[in-house]
Amino acid sequence: MKPTPGVGMPVDGGLTFQHQYSPLGEYALKIYNWALMPIITVICLFVLALLIWVVVRYNHRANPVASKTSHNTTIEIVWTVLPVLILVAIAFPSIDLIAKQYKPAPKEALTIKVTGNQWFWTYGYPDNGDFEVVSMMLNVPGQPEVNPGTREVGTKPWDGPSHLEVDNRLVVPAGEPIRLQITAADVIHSFAVPSLWFKLDAVPGRINEKVLFVEKPGVYYGQCSELCGAKHGFMPIALEALPRDKYDQWVLTHPGGVIDGKDAAEAAAAPAATPAVATVPVDSPLAASTGAAE
Template sequence: MAFSRLMVVLSLIFGISAAFADVPKPWEIGFQSPATPTMEGITEMHNLLLIVIYSVGVFVTLLLAYTLWRFNEKRNATPSKVSHNTFIEIIWTLLPVLILVVIGVPSLKLLFFSDKIENADITVKAIGRQWYWTYELPDHKIEFDSRMIPSSDIKPGQLRLLEVDNPIVVPVNKAIRLLVTSDNVLHSFAVPSFGIKKDAVPGRLNETWFKVSKEGTYYGQCSELCGVKHGFMPIAVKVVSQEEFDSWVKKQSQS
């Protein structure tokens, strides 16, 4: 997209390394590569805000530099005693309003888009426990636990603190309704590449959605301080073709 390409150029100019990954990498400071329309919108919104912030910062810096140069005691021995300027007061009132409109309109559109679930193909329920996740697919009558693989059991190529024994499997390019709750304390279901972060509250069912555009395994973690093993309940979502998903469902149903 246009903003994304612009931010790549800015990253080269300002020495900011862009992050293109489905998992966190050492020293990255940007977002992971977006895998859903929601995350694409969040990335675009972030890039727009950076442009606004850079523009305001450069403008204020130049204005301050000009003020220090033009109105120092040497150049301006007799200072003006003007206390009001109608034109300037109108400008500094309208300009912030215009900036807020530029930010607010796409922000509200993104908020409504991320909150609206239409014609979900599959429903997944995630239940936070101490300290692992339980997943249910009500339409397919599937339920299983997903626990982190201990560091001592990690195999070459696997990711420490992110790999799980049973990842949740969903088909690519399908709208997934995600229901999130907890059976004990507060948890939070967060997958950065999907642009989702939904609190899991005991006795309450929160809802969000995602639609992944490319196959692969995406990782997240509980993002709520839920107890002593808070950092050891990762989330792994494996996105596959419809055929692979049907095969996985059949296998799960037989087990």
């Protein structure tokens, strides 16, 4: 799939978060835009106004005799209670977001295993025959070769930005929850895709699990977000979300790939095992015409 410019990737001169393509990301962005930023803006403007007022009103020229007031009960109560109320107001949506981020995946959700290596990713599909895909960054034309034997970015029409595109993407079905199990083979890595509001550490000897949900088909990019060695900056993530039927077709192109326990040959033969006429009512016009033809 060819990526859409500006979708699922950083853009030149971009501000704030990337546009979100997961329910959690949209919820988190709403909290940021409609709760956190207004509160932060009001606090900053209020503090700025206080500083200006103090500078103008209480400088040595305007106020040669300094006040000796050391306590003001009302002000002390206000500056203690008000921050507490602000923090409580922020806490409710924040705790709700955290709880939703770590809600377990449904029992029937597709499981994909992600393994961080120095310096590439391996994607395993235990529910689809347990085949694996190795994902390495494409080499950049005119720059030192990062991954020997890997082609250069731009040599295929579906390639995305340099330093983000890979030879084999993480392919997932769109529109359904996916159980990502993340680990590492050597040092700590971090699997992060900003436009999907997903970030989880890959720790050697441990499996961390989190639900991934991609709302619509597309290509979404991320990078390892944990300093993991010399080639840390050359360890991108390219995630391609496909409609379920296209995802099933992709799975069956891999040796050992299965869908619901059936390989490519069995899946191709499955429709023929059920005669089409079995679903046609006996008294329907179609049944009558079929009988006449026979």
